[in-house]
Amino acid sequence: MTATGGSVFLVEDEVMIRMMVADMLEELGYKVAAEAGDIAEAMRLAESTEFDLAILDVNVNGKVISPVAEIIKAKGRPFIFATGYGSSGLPEQYRDRPALQKPFQLDALGKTIETALRGA
Known part of the structure; x- marks a missing residue:
């Protein structure tokens, strides 16, 4: 798996944020494997979709x-949290996972993805 060309769930x-992040991912060379805007849909897609990483x-x-x-x-897939609340907003059992503070920039997204994929 190289730094580019991976697929992201x-x-x-928030639709506007989702579209912006999808654009950033494509700019970084990743493909969006699937998108979800609610928990039920996300659970279904998490089980049925192949992806290298989730945000x-x-x-x-x-x-x-x-x-x-x-x-x-x-x-067994890596994932990154995006949060407006900082690491204290993360679910307790996942505080060790990489987190992006919203709003985030393209370079921060790229670095965090690379870190998550390396740690996988």
Whole structure:
């Protein structure tokens, strides 16, 4: 797996942010494998989609992302949290995972993805 060309599963409830992150991913050379805007859809897609990495909004429509993270962890795939709350906003059992503070820049996204993929 090289630094580019991987596929990303993106979970974000705000459509504009999701579109912006998808554009950033494409600019970095990644492909968006699937996108979800709610927990139920995210759980279904996490189980049925092949991807190299997931970017998970911590709080999706007021619900914590943990059930989706559990599925991805069980699949043995790395994931990154995107949060407006800093690392204290992360689900406790995932505080060791990479997190992006929203709003984030392209270079921060790229570096965080590389770190997550290297650690996988």
